[in-house]
Amino acid sequence: MTMNPAQRRYLGRMVVVSVTYVAAIFLAGSLLPKGSPATPLSVAIALLPGLAVFGFIWAIGRYFSELTDEYLRLLEIRKALVATALALGVASSWGILEIYTDVPRLPVFWVFPIWCFGLGVGAAVNKLTFGDGGCA
Structure with a gap:
């Protein structure tokens, strides 16, 4: 499969952000034992992976804006909408379960990985409805 220029730039950005x-994650895990006191330094170290998550989101948004093929952009945005629906639905439903039952707590950390998984679900939805999963 040949990648268009927007896909190549997206892939490059995603490699750097990944x-x-x-x-x-390794830095925070090696410098901060679980349950470390929340000092300005420990909070700054613990938030570093979150900054990279913003990098992922920026790279995806930039990719959307650089895609010149409207059909491919439609497929990619549909994938993101399915991912958003899945992540918000799971987070909200599990949160309600946490309020009313004794299910284990789901760390908020998992919302973004669920969203990323949802991109794959969105590609499957695109494949089933349009016959095309979209870009890589």
Whole structure:
């Protein structure tokens, strides 16, 4: 499959952000034992992976704006909408379960990985409804 220029730039950005995210997770995990006191330094270190998550979101938004093919942009935005629906639905439903039952707590950290999983679900929805899963 040949990638268009927007896809190549997107892939490059995602590689940089992914490496940054993994490095930030390892840094936080190695410097901060679980349950560390919330000092300005520990909070700053713990928030580093979150900054990389903003990088992922920025890269995806930039990709949408750089896609010149309107059909591909439609497919990508549909994937993001399905992912958003899945993440918000799971987070809200589980939150209600937490309020009214004794289910285990779901750390808020999992909302973004659920959203990323939802991109794959969105590609499947596109494939089933349009016969095309969209870009990589």
